[in-house]
Amino acid sequence: MLSLGGVIGNGLFLSSGDTIQQAGPVGAIIAYLIVAFGVYMIMMCLGELAVHMPESGAFSRYATEYINPATGYVVGWLYWLTWAVALASEFTGIGLLMGKWFPAVPVWYWCVASIVLVFVLNMFAVRIFAEAEFWLSLVKVLTIVVFLVLGGLAIFGMAPAQHEAAPMFHNLVANGVFPHGVLPILMIMLTVSYAFSGTELIGVAAGETVDPDKNLPVAIKTTLWRLIIFFVGTIIIIGALLPSDLASAKQSPFVIVLERMGIPYADDIINLVIITALLSAANSGLYAASRMLWTLADQKTLPSFLGRLSSNGVPRNALILTMLGGLLSLLSSYYAADSLYLFLVSVSGFAVVVVWLVIGWSHLNFRRQYQAGGGNMADLAYRAPFFPWVSIISIVFCVACIAGIAFDPQQRIALYCGLGFTVLCYLAYLLTGRNQTEAEINTSLSEVES
Numbered sequence: 001m002l003s004l005g006g007v008i009g010n011g012l013f014l015s016s017g018d019t020i021q022q023a024g025p026v027g028a029i030i031a032y033l034i035v036a037f038g039v040y041m042i043m044m045c046l047g048e049l050a051v052h053m054p055e056s057g058a059f060s061r062y063a064t065e066y067i068n069p070a071t072g073y074v075v076g077w078l079y080w081l082t083w084a085v086a087l088a089s090e091f092t093g094i095g096l097l098m099g100k101w102f103p104a105v106p107v108w109y110w111c112v113a114s115i116v117l118v119f120v121l122n123m124f125a126v127r128i129f130a131e132a133e134f135w136l137s138l139v140k141v142l143t144i145v146v147f148l149v150l151g152g153l154a155i156f157g158m159a160p161a162q163h164e165a166a167p168m169f170h171n172l173v174a175n176g177v178f179p180h181g182v183l184p185i186l187m188i189m190l191t192v193s194y195a196f197s198g199t200e201l202i203g204v205a206a207g208e209t210v211d212p213d214k215n216l217p218v219a220i221k222t223t224l225w226r227l228i229i230f231f232v233g234t235i236i237i238i239g240a241l242l243p244s245d246l247a248s249a250k251q252s253p254f255v256i257v258l259e260r261m262g263i264p265y266a267d268d269i270i271n272l273v274i275i276t277a278l279l280s281a282a283n284s285g286l287y288a289a290s291r292m293l294w295t296l297a298d299q300k301t302l303p304s305f306l307g308r309l310s311s312n313g314v315p316r317n318a319l320i321l322t323m324l325g326g327l328l329s330l331l332s333s334y335y336a337a338d339s340l341y342l343f344l345v346s347v348s349g350f351a352v353v354v355v356w357l358v359i360g361w362s363h364l365n366f367r368r369q370y371q372a373g374g375g376n377m378a379d380l381a382y383r384a385p386f387f388p389w390v391s392i393i394s395i396v397f398c399v400a401c402i403a404g405i406a407f408d409p410q411q412r413i414a415l416y417c418g419l420g421f422t423v424l425c426y427l428a429y430l431l432t433g434r435n436q437t438e439a440e441i442n443t444s445l446s447e448v449e450s
Helices: 016-052 059-066 069-101 107-123 126-155 183-187 189-196 201-208 212-221 223-241 253-260 266-298 316-335 340-372 389-405 412-449
Strands: none
Touching: 016 059, 016 183, 016 189, 016 201, 016 212, 016 223, 016 253, 016 340, 016 389, 059 069, 059 266, 059 340, 069 107, 069 266, 069 316, 069 340, 069 412, 107 126, 107 266, 107 316, 126 223, 126 253, 126 266, 183 189, 183 389, 189 223, 189 340, 189 389, 201 212, 201 266, 212 223, 223 253, 253 266, 266 316, 316 340, 340 389, 340 412, 389 412
16 A cells, blocks of 8 residues: 555645646646656666565665665665655645634644654554555545546546536647647656655565565556556546646646536545645655664664664654654745755755666666676566666666756756755765775674684
């Protein structure tokens, strides 16, 4: 359920309208298809790595092992920052949405309530986190399924909607196939990629999953059809039922579609679902980010107290520090929105694609080392097909997403801030982590010689 619902979030419920406005319905569909295919390639790479070496640190650990320790360190921090910033936006979003129902209650009340809830769900046994995530994901999945069914009926005139005849797919090309040209397809790929962020969470969860060699391949193999049905199917429904000028990021296109179909309380229903999605994202984000800090501590590049586990196997110190990072990000969204918070958000969007790129790169090196070392391919419980093309396509896809940012003036700051933060992380590793890692290697060599 984490792999099924973890990817469905704010990017689909709100940002999907913005992508349609920028690239047109057909352009948005193409962008979602390209990214879905690219993400599927990445998930196959991650699947092989995760089944072979199920680790809570996932891609940070793989990068350390199969690229170099510095890259593992940088990826760990990039992914941690991604979720720390996301926590701030999720908690703020929950507060604003609850304000629609309870305008007299200050927004920060709801922020505090959601912070406490998510923190408690993660603080104790991982089973509690998993149970909560199951139900939160179920709400999102059922909502998308109902939306797709109702929208499909409306397209063919089998359900009421605000049009004289069944729209079929006329609105998809009403303003031309590519009303703003082909370039916007490349420009929105980072936005679409960010909407797909969360698919990689199953790699982080592999270290605490029962029978990962059985459960992970099932989740990986269903990735492509899930992304196509849930995301591409949704974009087709929205693009077919709404003229492009009505698709807006200011209001959820889900609400507009359902209201035009005469569904009562559509705004309240979607409002509740989005709150559920935000809680789910914060819940899984805190889980993933705390495991990244634990991994860095376990690799001796952060203080050892962050690597301590509770009796239930929860890295509580890493969890507390992650929540503090989320709270600082939340404060910056209020007091430094035009400077520090803008920088954090920019790095966050950039970081997701960099993490994916490193997954493909790690898989490429892993398979080459495995074969060069005489490893038997039949011994791999899950084997990504079409090697090395699956790894190469993953890397090229991620590079294309990053390059696309340079063409969009509004997103270009993400490229500058992201590259700058990445360089700073590498410098920090050279100043701190390198000596510790070399000392650990020398100790290991001494033990082997003895």
